[in-house]
Amino acid sequence: MSAATDDRxxxxxxxxxxxxxxxxxxxxxxxxxxxxxxxxxxxxxVFSEMGALGWIGLAVGEDVGGAGLGLSEAVALAEEIxxxxxPEPLVPAMLSAxxxxxxxxxxxxxxxxxxxxxxxxxxxxxADSLAVPGTPDAPRVFIPMAAGADTFLLPVRExxxxxxxxxxxxxxxxxxxxxxxxxxxxxxRGDLSRATRVADDxxxxxxxxxxxxxxxxxxxMLGLMERAFEMTLGYLRTRQQFGRIIxxxxxxxxxxxxxxxxxxxxxxxxxxAAAVLDSGATGAVRQAAVSKAKHRAAESGLxxxxxxxxxxxxxxxxxxxxxxxxxxxxMVIANQYGSATxxxxxxxxxxxxxxx
Amino acid sequence: MVAIxxxxxxxxxxxxxxxxxxxxxxxxxxxxxxxxxxxPKRLHWNENKPWYFKLAEKGxxxxxxxRQFGGLGLSPAKxxxxxxxxxxHGCARTNDHGIVMVGPLLINHGTPEQQQEFLPKILSGxxxxxxxxxxPNAGSDLAALRTEAVLDGDTYIVNGQKTxxxxxxxxxxxxxxxxxxxxxxxxxxxxxLLVDMATPGITVKPIINLEYHDEFxxxxxxxxxxxxxxxxxxxxxxxxxxxxxxxxxxIYLGSPRLSAYAFARLRQLAERMGVWEDxxxxxxxxxxxxxxxxxxxxxxxxxxxxxxxxxxxxxxSMLKIFQTELFQRITDTMLEIAxxxxxxxxxxxxxxxxxxxGLYIQARPATIYGGSNEIQRNILSKNVLGLPG
Numbered sequence: 001m002s003a004a005t006d007d008r009x010x011x012x013x014x015x016x017x018x019x020x021x022x023x024x025x026x027x028x029x030x031x032x033x034x035x036x037x038x039x040x041x042x043x044x045x046v047f048s049e050m051g052a053l054g055w056i057g058l059a060v061g062e063d064v065g066g067a068g069l070g071l072s073e074a075v076a077l078a079e080e081i082x083x084x085x086x087p088e089p090l091v092p093a094m095l096s097a098x099x100x101x102x103x104x105x106x107x108x109x110x111x112x113x114x115x116x117x118x119x120x121x122x123x124x125x126x127a128d129s130l131a132v133p134g135t136p137d138a139p140r141v142f143i144p145m146a147a148g149a150d151t152f153l154l155p156v157r158e159x160x161x162x163x164x165x166x167x168x169x170x171x172x173x174x175x176x177x178x179x180x181x182x183x184x185x186x187x188x189r190g191d192l193s194r195a196t197r198v199a200d201d202x203x204x205x206x207x208x209x210x211x212x213x214x215x216x217x218x219x220x221m222l223g224l225m226e227r228a229f230e231m232t233l234g235y236l237r238t239r240q241q242f243g244r245i246i247x248x249x250x251x252x253x254x255x256x257x258x259x260x261x262x263x264x265x266x267x268x269x270x271x272x273a274a275a276v277l278d279s280g281a282t283g284a285v286r287q288a289a290v291s292k293a294k295h296r297a298a299e300s301g302l303x304x305x306x307x308x309x310x311x312x313x314x315x316x317x318x319x320x321x322x323x324x325x326x327x328x329x330x331m332v333i334a335n336q337y338g339s340a341t342x343x344x345x346x347x348x349x350x351x352x353x354x355x356x
Numbered sequence: 357m358v359a360i361x362x363x364x365x366x367x368x369x370x371x372x373x374x375x376x377x378x379x380x381x382x383x384x385x386x387x388x389x390x391x392x393x394x395x396p397k398r399l400h401w402n403e404n405k406p407w408y409f410k411l412a413e414k415g416x417x418x419x420x421x422x423r424q425f426g427g428l429g430l431s432p433a434k435x436x437x438x439x440x441x442x443x444x445h446g447c448a449r450t451n452d453h454g455i456v457m458v459g460p461l462l463i464n465h466g467t468p469e470q471q472q473e474f475l476p477k478i479l480s481g482x483x484x485x486x487x488x489x490x491x492p493n494a495g496s497d498l499a500a501l502r503t504e505a506v507l508d509g510d511t512y513i514v515n516g517q518k519t520x521x522x523x524x525x526x527x528x529x530x531x532x533x534x535x536x537x538x539x540x541x542x543x544x545x546x547x548x549l550l551v552d553m554a555t556p557g558i559t560v561k562p563i564i565n566l567e568y569h570d571e572f573x574x575x576x577x578x579x580x581x582x583x584x585x586x587x588x589x590x591x592x593x594x595x596x597x598x599x600x601x602x603x604x605x606x607i608y609l610g611s612p613r614l615s616a617y618a619f620a621r622l623r624q625l626a627e628r629m630g631v632w633e634d635x636x637x638x639x640x641x642x643x644x645x646x647x648x649x650x651x652x653x654x655x656x657x658x659x660x661x662x663x664x665x666x667x668x669x670x671x672x673s674m675l676k677i678f679q680t681e682l683f684q685r686i687t688d689t690m691l692e693i694a695x696x697x698x699x700x701x702x703x704x705x706x707x708x709x710x711x712x713x714g715l716y717i718q719a720r721p722a723t724i725y726g727g728s729n730e731i732q733r734n735i736l737s738k739n740v741l742g743l744p745g
Contacts, residue, residue, distance in 0.1 A: 233741055233742070233743070236743055237742070237743065237744060245744050247743040247744050248743070248744050248745065250734070252743075253733065253734065253737035253738075253741075253743050254730070254733040254734075254737065256736075256737055256741055256743060257674075257677075257732075257733040257736035257737050257740075257741065258733070260674065260736060260740065260741060261674045261677060261678055261736075264654055264671070264674050265650045265651070265653075265654055265678070267657075268650060268653035268654035268656070268657045269649075269650045269653050271653075271657070272653040272656065272657075292646060292649055292650065292653075295646055296646065296650050344642045344643065344646060345642070347642070347645075347646060347649075348638070348641075348642045348645065351645075351649075353620075353623070353645075
């Protein structure tokens with residue numbers, strides 16, 4: 001194994017270890033539960049801690065204050081965050097950091113990287129789309145955890161380019177809806193006259209950053225799957241019915257084996273896509289790798305999470321039992337940055353077939 | 357980097373990966389018999405031996421064997437490239453039990469005399485091996501095998517029956533799992549014997565399968581006398597050796613090549629049937645495509661482990677399950693779009709690339725052989741997920 005691979009393995013291990021500070025594996029979910037349906041639905045202190053740990057700028061260059069790491073580290077971190085159900089909007093913040101790194105205003109970037117300011121990008125105009133029309137007066141929809149934003153970033157189309165404007169959240173016209181997992185989803189009707197222009201053209205960066213967010217979200221889903229499945233195995237090993245541990249029933253064993261295969265496929269798709277991005281791939285190759293991963297994560301993710309409910313039986317349907325938290329979070333992130341269908345179509349449009 | 361010279365370098369491991377790959381590929385393209393490309397059925401020895409001898413002559417028959425035993429001694433990474441190139445070109449599987457099973461068995465557990473007697477004859481093609489494992493009442497539950505070997509002086513007397521013995525009619529030697537201790541626990545009374553198929557008392561009967569092909573055989577043993585020196589390793593310890601050899605089989609059966617081959621044929625069939633542009637077909641096709649791509653990624657992650665020199669654990673069963681079931685789903689789709697051609701015995705229009713029914717039938721045993729997928733799920737659940745027995 002090369003020294004470079006060794007270094008990479010080591011940096012991924014360190015990232016995973018550091019995640020335990022915020023999202024302890026197998027810890028209780030008291031913090032997560034307490035934050036549900038509060039405003040803003042996450043902890044600003046924990047968000048700051050994420051900044052202090054260097055996570056928000058994980059994939060941002062060191063020259064502008066980031067950690068200069070890659071997507072392999074980002075998906076490993078996302079997996080831990082997913083497994084720990086941390087509600088803080090880390091992936092949207094990482095997306096904003098990528099945009100601000102291309103902007104002139106370094107002060108806003110610095111406060112975001114430090115976790116002092118929650119900066120969310122209001123790029124989306126319709127459901128299940130990765131397109132950024134940048135319509136100046138169109139409502140921007142599905143902004144995760146919008147209730148906690150300090151600043152919104154608005155991409156706005158000007159002829160052939162996408163300019164970026166920063167809009168203070170205070171006083172902005174934001175409608176908040178409750179999310180299935182206890183968080184919030186916002187719609188912003190941005191008034192550009194109150195905004196500051198921070199970059200002339202982020203079109204290309206935004207396209208890349210959305211793909212990175214889609215891949216990181218796949219990492220979150222992988223973490224949800226792993227942890228919910230772990231809980232389910234624990235249940236299968238202890239729950240008794242008919243005088244037997246239910247994990248001895250072959251129909252349940254085989255279903256568990258199938259879910260394990262789906263998790264393994266998801267891990268392989270996510271980690272190989274991260275490696276493709278880290279190798280510097282561009283264009284169709286890069287996008288196809290992301291679509292392959294996000295398709296698998298959305299599709300197999302929800303399959304595994306709902307089967308985890310089924311394997312728990314009635315207790316799995318109660319709000320009190322934790323396995324439901326994973327399904328709820330899974331429902332929120334499954335279609336973020338593109339549904340399985342969107343990514344399947346995009347993959348098929350992009351990826352050349354090997355000629356056999 | 358080592359320059360490519362007209363002569364083979366003494367150790368191919370010295371080539372960098374890309375040079376090695378090109379070197380292997382060029383030679384395969386130049387030497388593989390065109391009429392044997394992607395054969396629709398498992399070939400018999402008289403059909404594939406030209407290729408076997410080409411490899412043997414080149415010294416490339418046994419890429420994984422150490423050099424002192426006549427192999428190429430390739431590193432795991434180089435072996436993977438070698439296999440990838442063989443698969444990419446569509447080379448037929450040879451009668452390879454001597455190469456992949458008996459060789460490693462004897463190299464790891466054989467006596468120097470056994471190694472000297474048998475390994476050179478695998479390399480020369482003089483010995484063609486078959487595998488005597490399954491029995492009529494010991495299929496998935498292989499350790500229940502009952503073919504017995506009783507010691508009589510310096511000779512074992514073998515009685516019983518093996519089945520699903522691949523290409524036994526082509527083989528002149530058989531490596532056999534036999535029961536040598538009936539009193540012990542079922543896994544602890546099994547030994548490995550090497551048996552000359554010309555020994556009196558052996559009868560081979562081909563089984564005609566759903567492909568109307570005689571790939572498998574029944575092999576009967578009636579007071580067959582086998583010299584005791586042909587026992588491999590320690591008596592009654594055959595099960596552990598057999599299990600170790602199976603990890604090769606599980607990654608081999610998990611390779612995406614069968615699914616990839618069928619998938620390429622699916623597209624050709626869809627175009628021929630006029631459904632290629634159909635939205636419902638495209639939906640199914642897209643799902644299968646991504647399943648295939650993710651299988652390749654998962655396979656790649658296991659291959660990376662081998663490349664790093666790690667041994668594969670029982671989780672490799674995941675590959676076998678997903679690959680074989682994907683292969684079946686692809687051929688299910690072929691049958692569905694084939695219309696009434698779904699009832700044809702032969703390829704459509706005499707075109708081997710339009711063979712939905714052939715592939716459909718070929719895909720059936722994939723979930724049965726090499727440990728049925730139900731057994732693989734048992735393995736996963738007990739040995740990977742730790743669910744109680």
